[in-house]
Amino acid sequence: xxxxxxxxxxxxxxxxxxxxxxxxxxxxxxxxxxxxxxxxxxxxxxxxxxxxxxxxxxxxxxxxxxxxxxxxxxxxxxxxxxxxxxxxxxxxxxxxxxxxxxxxxxxxxxxxxxxxxxxxxxxxxxxxxxxxxxxxxxxxxxxxxxxxxxxxxxxxxxxxxxxxxxxxxxxxxxxxxxxxxxxxxxxxxxxxxxxxxxxxxxxxxxxxxxxxxxxxxxxxxxxxxxxxxxxxxxxxxxxxxxxxxxxxxxxxxxxxxxxxxxxxxxxxxxxxxxxxxxxxxxxxxxxxxxxxxxxxxxxxxxxxxxxxxxxxxxxxxxxxxxxxxxxxxxxxxxxxxxxxxxxxxxxxxxxxxxxxxxxxxxxxxxxxxxxxxxxxxxxxxxxxxxxxxxxxxxxxxxxxxxxxxxxxxxxxxxxxxxxxxxxxxxxxxxxxxxxxxxxxxxxxxxxxxxxxxxxxxxxxxxxxxxxxxxxxxxxxxxxxxxxxxxxxxxxxxxxxxxxxxxxxxxxxxxxxxxxxxxxxxxxxxxxxxxxxxxxxxxxxxxxxxxxxxxxxxxxxxxxxxxxxxxxxxxxxxxxxxxxxxxxxxxxxxxxxxxxxxxxxxxxxxxxxxxxxxxxxxxxxxxxxxxxxxxxxxxxxxxxxxxxxxxxxxxxxxxxxxxxxxxxxxxxxxxxxxxxxxxxxxxxxxxxxxxxxxxxxxxxxxxxxxxxxxxxxxxxxxxxxxxxxxxxxxxxxxxxxxxxxxxxxx
Numbered sequence: 001x002x003x004x005x006x007x008x009x010x011x012x013x014x015x016x017x018x019x020x021x022x023x024x025x026x027x028x029x030x031x032x033x034x035x036x037x038x039x040x041x042x043x044x045x046x047x048x049x050x051x052x053x054x055x056x057x058x059x060x061x062x063x064x065x066x067x068x069x070x071x072x073x074x075x076x077x078x079x080x081x082x083x084x085x086x087x088x089x090x091x092x093x094x095x096x097x098x099x100x101x102x103x104x105x106x107x108x109x110x111x112x113x114x115x116x117x118x119x120x121x122x123x124x125x126x127x128x129x130x131x132x133x134x135x136x137x138x139x140x141x142x143x144x145x146x147x148x149x150x151x152x153x154x155x156x157x158x159x160x161x162x163x164x165x166x167x168x169x170x171x172x173x174x175x176x177x178x179x180x181x182x183x184x185x186x187x188x189x190x191x192x193x194x195x196x197x198x199x200x201x202x203x204x205x206x207x208x209x210x211x212x213x214x215x216x217x218x219x220x221x222x223x224x225x226x227x228x229x230x231x232x233x234x235x236x237x238x239x240x241x242x243x244x245x246x247x248x249x250x251x252x253x254x255x256x257x258x259x260x261x262x263x264x265x266x267x268x269x270x271x272x273x274x275x276x277x278x279x280x281x282x283x284x285x286x287x288x289x290x291x292x293x294x295x296x297x298x299x300x301x302x303x304x305x306x307x308x309x310x311x312x313x314x315x316x317x318x319x320x321x322x323x324x325x326x327x328x329x330x331x332x333x334x335x336x337x338x339x340x341x342x343x344x345x346x347x348x349x350x351x352x353x354x355x356x357x358x359x360x361x362x363x364x365x366x367x368x369x370x371x372x373x374x375x376x377x378x379x380x381x382x383x384x385x386x387x388x389x390x391x392x393x394x395x396x397x398x399x400x401x402x403x404x405x406x407x408x409x410x411x412x413x414x415x416x417x418x419x420x421x422x423x424x425x426x427x428x429x430x431x432x433x434x435x436x437x438x439x440x441x442x443x444x445x446x447x448x449x450x451x452x453x454x455x456x457x458x459x460x461x462x463x464x465x466x467x468x469x470x471x472x473x474x475x476x477x478x479x480x481x482x483x484x485x486x487x488x489x490x491x492x493x494x495x496x497x498x499x500x501x502x503x504x505x506x507x508x509x510x511x512x513x514x515x516x517x518x519x520x521x522x523x524x525x526x527x528x529x530x531x532x533x534x535x536x537x538x539x540x541x542x543x544x545x546x547x548x549x550x551x552x553x554x555x556x557x558x559x560x561x562x563x564x565x566x567x568x569x570x571x572x573x574x575x576x577x578x579x580x581x582x583x584x585x586x587x588x589x590x591x592x593x594x595x596x597x598x599x600x601x602x603x604x605x606x607x608x609x610x611x612x613x614x615x616x617x618x619x620x621x622x623x624x625x626x627x628x629x630x631x632x633x634x635x636x637x638x639x640x641x642x643x644x645x646x647x648x649x650x651x652x653x654x655x656x657x658x659x660x661x662x663x664x665x666x667x668x669x670x671x672x673x674x675x676x677x678x679x680x681x682x683x684x685x686x687x688x689x690x691x692x693x694x695x696x697x698x699x700x701x702x703x704x705x706x707x708x709x710x711x712x713x714x715x716x717x718x719x720x721x722x723x724x725x726x727x728x729x730x731x732x733x734x735x736x737x738x739x740x741x742x743x744x745x
Contacts, residue, residue, distance in 0.1 A: 011690070024170065041164075081280040088129055101428070109648075125152070134158060187222045269309060272292055277343075317333060319334075366392065426609055437464060498521040502514050558581075573609055576601075602614070620638075632674050
């Protein structure tokens with residue numbers, strides 16, 4: 001087990017407060033006290049009572065007050081949109097910022113990540129998977145002594161050692177303060193006066209002080225006086241307090257508040273509220289207009305109706321921060337509906353008998369969105385596409401589940417999972433991609449009219465499995481794709497199958513076979529008129545086979561063309577891999593400054609897209625550049641930093657003698673200059689760095705050399721027995737843009 005040194009700064013993903021947290025001082029103090037005494041604290045209470053807000057406020061205070069106890073940060077996992085047990089662990093890993101390309105179960109990845117860390121994990125909205133969440137929390141707490149969990153839900157997890165804090169509605173004065181503040185936010189002219197105070201206090205009492213109910217009522221104070229709101233609410237209490245026998249009064253009060261808001265909505269507002277319930281998490285106006293509009297709700301009226309729901313606090317509006325992944329899509333306004341409000345709308349939609357149709361429309365929108373995103377991936381908007389898919393992940397999962405729910409629509413699930421290849425492979429989502437691809441391919445081969453969707457899912461599965469190091473699954477999927485493509489006359493699918501078989505041969509050190517397959521795939525792509533990021537990646541992989549066998553001129557020719565096409569098209573993801581090969585060739589020729597320039601750009605791009613494979617390869621080669629520059633200590637730190645990254649990729653450097661040669665050379669050179677003890681100390685420091693810290697370290701301007709820079713020296717080639725394949729290079733080296741038969745030397 002690696003030792004991790006003390007780290008001073010905390011990190012995490014807690015969202016910023018969108019509105020002031022009102023009152024709850026005593027509750028905050030008590031939750032803080034429980035956190036000091038227990039590793040598991042659960043805040044419970046009725047929906048809308050403010051559990052999430054209290055848990056987040058307590059987490060922020062804990063982050064400030066107990067930095068040493070939570071030196072690895074305070075992290076929020078929102079689970080309210082998770083309905084599939086298999087996605088629970090994936091969602092938790094994503095919330096912790098974990099990227100793992102291996103075939104290991106996500107639970108194993110989580111446990112290993114948390115085993116040596118000291119952090120506070122906030123779990124919110126686990127009610128729909130309470131048993132599964134409890135089992136997972138039990139195991140993680142058992143295996144991770146530095147882990148502390150703060151949960152918020154309607155019921156406890158019922159685990160040994162759990163401290164439960166039942167959250168009651170706020171005190172009357174705090175309830176009035178909350179109502180007044182939210183009313184003033186909706187109407188700046190609102191104020192509590194001697195004339196309206198009694199009615200406001202009575203309103204708070206009638207709503208049992210439940211914050212969500214108060215916020216809904218505050219939205220009505222724009223149009224009604226406090227006395228008017230109270231009068232209308234009193235009428236509805238008589239009608240709506242029936243409920244289930246034995247139900248708590250505050251449950252009835254919340255239902256009353258939501259039901260009252262529903263009654264006060266216009267017919268179109270109620271209809272949009274119900275239809276919006278088919279979304280998961282956040283959504284944007286374009287999606288709402290497509291999914292929810294119809295003859296009874298014209299598309300031109302959707303924005304106005306949406307605005308009314310916002311004004312009544314039935315929706316929340318959020319504008320993403322500027323920037324690309326992982327921050328969000330620049331300037332995109334998104335909306336979300338509180339789970340309690342969404343559930344009420346979903347029940348209404350079911351009663352209308354329109355739920356199945358709306359779920360299909362929702363699915364169709366996201367199938368279309370992903371189709372557009374795949375095309376736009378090969379463009380200057382690539383980073384925006386990555387951020388958009390990231391933001392829409394909860395809805396994409398819902399769309400995939402919809403496809404899987406009907407055997408007649410399995411082909412749509414295969415198409416959707418396959419079309420997301422750029423997200424699975426390019427944005428660090430291999431594990432989730434493998435999950436959906438396996439599930440959508442469970443049905444047997446489709447009829448010929450839908451064979452193309454299955455073939456696409458098969459080559460993508462082969463690609464993902466190869467990157468995970470699962471050669472058996474990769475070959476099985478790719479051979480099935482190849483044979484199916486031949487049987488149905490699909491030359492594009494055949495080209496992808498051959499390409500990915502070549503990729504598999506490359507990481508298996510069979511350079512001769514890799515070169516032949518990749519060259520054949522390029523020919524087939526060209527014949528089919530295919531040009532995209534995959535095609536360019538095939539050319540880069542062919543260049544790798546040449547570079548590893550000493551044909552640097554051929555590799556340079558291929559990758560320079562790829563770089564030029566990428567710059568012309570605005571493509572960055574594949575460009576990063578071309579830069580890696582160009583840096584390899586530059587270093588082999590003694591151009592350390594050029595190699596560093598290329599690799600720092602490569603590191604930056606791969607980090608932006610969360611492509612862990614490209615990132616760790618670039619850091620490994622940059623470590624050798626650093627050693628050659630005469631800075632062996634820093635080279636050892638970078639080599640150490642790469643090791644935990646490989647834990648998320650799988651077998652270090654794919655178990656490849658060719659990919660491993662620069663690492664061995666770096667370790668030998670740095671070790672000779674530092675000595676074994678100092679080298680290991682520097683490498684250990686590198687292992688302790690977080691991925692973000694490792695990237696920051698790699699992108700630092702180089703410091704003055706500690707020793708004389710090394711004389712130019714060719715990179716070592718694996719000796720016989722260290723790697724498969726023979727020298728001489730593969731056939732069919734023509735780049736994508738060259739006419740057939742034109743030499744490229």
